[in-house]
Amino acid sequence: MKINLNNLKKVKIESVFLLSVVFLVFSLIYFLVFIFDFQTDWANYQESYKDISSRMAKTDQEKELINQFEVNIKQIHIKELNKTDRCISCHVSIDEEKFKNIKQPLTSHPGEYLKNHPIEKFGCTICHGGLGMATTTESAHGAAEEEGSLYPMLGGVFIQSSCGKCHAENSYKETSVIGKGKRLFDLYGCNVCHKLYKSGGTAGPDLTKIGAKKYYDVSWGSEYHGDKNISEWLVNHFENPSYYYESKMMDFKMNNENATALAVYMLSLVPEEIPTEYVVKKKENISEVIK
Amino acid sequence: MNNIIEKLKSSRLAKSIIRHGNPDNDLDRSLLMNNNFFLHLHPVKINKHGLKFNYTFGLGGISFFLFLILVITGGLLMFYYIPSTEKAYKSVLDIVYTVPYGRIIRNMHRWAAQGMVVAVLLHMCRVFFTGSFKEPREFNWVIGVFLFVLTLGLSFTGYLLPWDQLAFWAITVGSDMAKGVPIIGEEVRFLLLGGNIVDQNALIRFYTLHVFILPALAVILMFVHFWRVRKDGGISSPKNTYINSSVNTEKESQKKTYTLMTAPKNLKITYGTDKEPDELVMTYPNLLIMEIIAGVIVFLLLLLMSVYFNAPLEELANPLKTPNPAKSPWYFIALQEIVSHTTAFWGGFFIPAAAIIILMAVPYIKPDHNGVGVWFARERKKELIVFASALGLAILLTIIGQYFRGPGWSFVLPF
Structure with missing residues (x-):
């Protein structure tokens, strides 16, 4: 990069112009970061959960419950097992049987396992493996690493x-x-x-x-x-x-x-x-x- | 609209902040530097030679800018990080996965830290290869070496904090090298870790060093470093030569009271005067604009890198499970490679200590003024070759240690 100093002096870049360029660059960066980091999968899944449930709801009481549903990171913390599982941030309807025909990640848990193993007491990763604290699909399912997974899920x-x-x-x-x-x-x-x-x-x-x-x-x-x-x-x-x-x-x-x-x-x-x-x-x- | 801007500009509040007129003439441009904090960093007029990008590559400024980013992102991380062996790893997972923008802030902190080690090292190389450490800048070079050691110390202490396998074993290996200090080796390691193993005591010690003691020392030394750059005549240049006339200035100084604007002693070019107008240009806009542009570019690259590349985070530290090979942080891996061939005394004590002492002594070993301000000056051939080969050896050892060492430190191919 070579700057001709005499030219620079002649042009006399006004500080207003300079500041606006800087401001533009920063807002562009911020916008990019916003797109990449703020649009999380779990929020989208929870939105569609809300949609589907409100369509399924029959009584007013059920509708009222769904309206109260808040989109946020959800977790099960089990002190005895020293585990914090955030899987239900995406698999939000895992224990709702009416979701058994909805496609993943909203499908309800197959079989009768949750009856004997309530998720409040067991969480998810004690059986399924993966990284319970993660909130992105790749990291939670142990697919984020290139070589091999540190927290593989058991399939x-x-x-x-x-x-x-x-x-x-x-x-x-x-x-x-x-x-x-x-x-x-x-x-x-x-x-x-x-x-x-x-x-x-x-x-x-x-x-x-x-x-x-x-x-x-x-x-x-x-x-x-x-x-x-x-x-x-x-x-x-x-x-x-x-x-x-x-x-x-x-x-x-x-x-x-x-x-x-x-x-x-x-x-x-x-x-x-x-x-x-x-x-x-x-x-x-x-x-x-x-x- | 213009009226409003004019009114705002002439308001008391604006006048109290901006104490100069529109910087479209040289008087206001000098006032912009003179009446503001900038005068602590830059003089009103600077040497044209020091403004050339391909002379300095802005490395010192970039190092400082990365340090500022590290302070800001580090401060944000401190809101969430818990320095306890029970909770440290979980708090890092929380930062990455639940804190809004937490992942990017952690990545920025990590990459800026690595970038700062590289930038400071390159800055040191630039200063050496251009002979800029020579009189009157000898002492500033010594301060620079201290700052380089502090940068490594900051990066090393930060390495432990995530408390994952990578952190735990890198610090275990790194602190083991301290055993190489003769006679009191064990005690030095004990002092560093607060015990015989890397545990809670070590974590809290590293945390305190990382967030308070080392940054405070670095800030103090940086202020002195920048101040000395300014006092020693700014960026070095071949024309800005040193003349030994201390007797005269001594006499003169008794008669005259100097101000902040005073030119550095013993230099041919005096600042703020019109002796050699061709050599000097206004700091604003020439230098300030370049600094802002460099800052924006560094920030942009760092942010994009942080969006796409995640800082490494392995599983929770497990003192019972040693990865094989356990490697120290990359900037110490050359030393680890030396330890693997010799003993801890050489790699852990003698060579790093000797390297630091020799680096500090460099300006005093050969007190001449050959080739100041020129990249790879011919008359400095010998010293350049010595420095370059030492640097090349260190780089070679680092590459071998990083990529060609497998289980049991045996030689393996990286693919």
Whole structure:
């Protein structure tokens, strides 16, 4: 940048002109920032929730309730679990059954789970994972990071690993996969080489807190360059221990189904301290489990 | 409309704030500088040479502007941030996800801090490569080195505050290097952390240093730094040469009372006089306009960057889970790289201490006036090569440490 000083002197830029240029530039910046940062998804979703509910409302009382609905960040704070979940800022109608046919994020929770697990007591992330304090879709669902997610959400059968945090035995049909994983752990004799809690061998790594491992805690080898997802890593590792790198682990020639079941069980082994009132004691029939 | 503006202009309130007329003539332009706070920063007339953008690249001013942004955004962040190991991380998540514009303000603070380290370093390089540290500016160079160390200290103490894995382990590694101080190494680290491990005590110490002690020191030194620039004859230039005539000025000074407008002693060009009118131009509008434009551009770039790039935030700090490799902040990574090859004594104490002492001693080692005000002057070839190779080595070590070091500090390729 070269400024001809003599010219500058001749032009005599008036301070008013200068100030207006500065003012224009700043208002443009502010406008851009406003667009990018103030138009949040959760506010839009809550607006459409308001629209849909007012159309659904039949009695005056219901309409009155919807009119009182305020658009703001909503959160469930559970002191016992040390969690603050803001998921309901977008999934605002998660516990309203009449929303079951409305598309995401306003769909109500499928199944009967919320009856036994009221969201006021459990929140969302204790089962689903993700970053509860986040208010953007990417961050909350753990998709914001490029390489791998620090707070991945548990999808598909992997969500059963969360059941294992509180339920000691798993004989419900909804938790058959983690139950199978537990049985496979004994069947393959993983305990011979790996320590779990206080017992087990020392040839392999300790598995007591394996579920808390993040994508960067495991080796991905030099060949792999895709999305780094810890549950995917576990499945591939069990199917073929040397899938990512040369591993010392024994190859059990597991099929995908068994590998997945075992991976689900592994992911349930987290050091999270669950308050005793949340823990469900053994009440299932053992003989039923072995089937 | 014009009437109203005229009336407003001549009102007592306006007169009490703006004490000069429309700055469309040189008298009012001098009054604009003279009757305002600006006189503390700039003289009424400045050297034409110092106005060339490709001479200074505005780096000192940009550093100061970034510091101002850091003070403002930092103040805003302080409304929400809680310096407790229990709540620090959650309060940062709250700032990012629930405070309106919180994400952008945090990003601006982060990127401005990194930018300030870079700008201050480049500013130091500019001063060295143009020989601007030479007499009479030697002491200002020493103050500048202090300010550089303070900038690193400010950035380092701020690094811990989010209390995530990145912060925790960078500070653990960084403070471990303090053990390299001979004999009292453990005590130095203990003093810094308020304990043997990075914990609540360390967090509150770093917080206090970051928001009060270091900024206060930096502000005081900045005032002295700017004041000295002005007193030592503004931006250095080849024509603005130093003449050793202290005897005469001593005598003269006893006869004459000087004002703020006084020209710096011992300089050929005297300010406010018409001795060499071609060399001097009015500060307003020439310099002030450039400063405003530079400020707007820096602010614009910083804001756009903050909209698109989020400051890193990893998971909650976990003292039981060490990332491998654990890396210090990037501006200390060259030292970490040295530690990995030698011992903590060399990388953590000897080399940084020696570097700082040598930097401060630079103007006194070779007291000449060769090549002042010229980029890469030929007659300064030797000193330029020494400085440039030391700088190049530091950059090389930083790049190796940052991108080519994997688990166990082993050599890996970055992709």
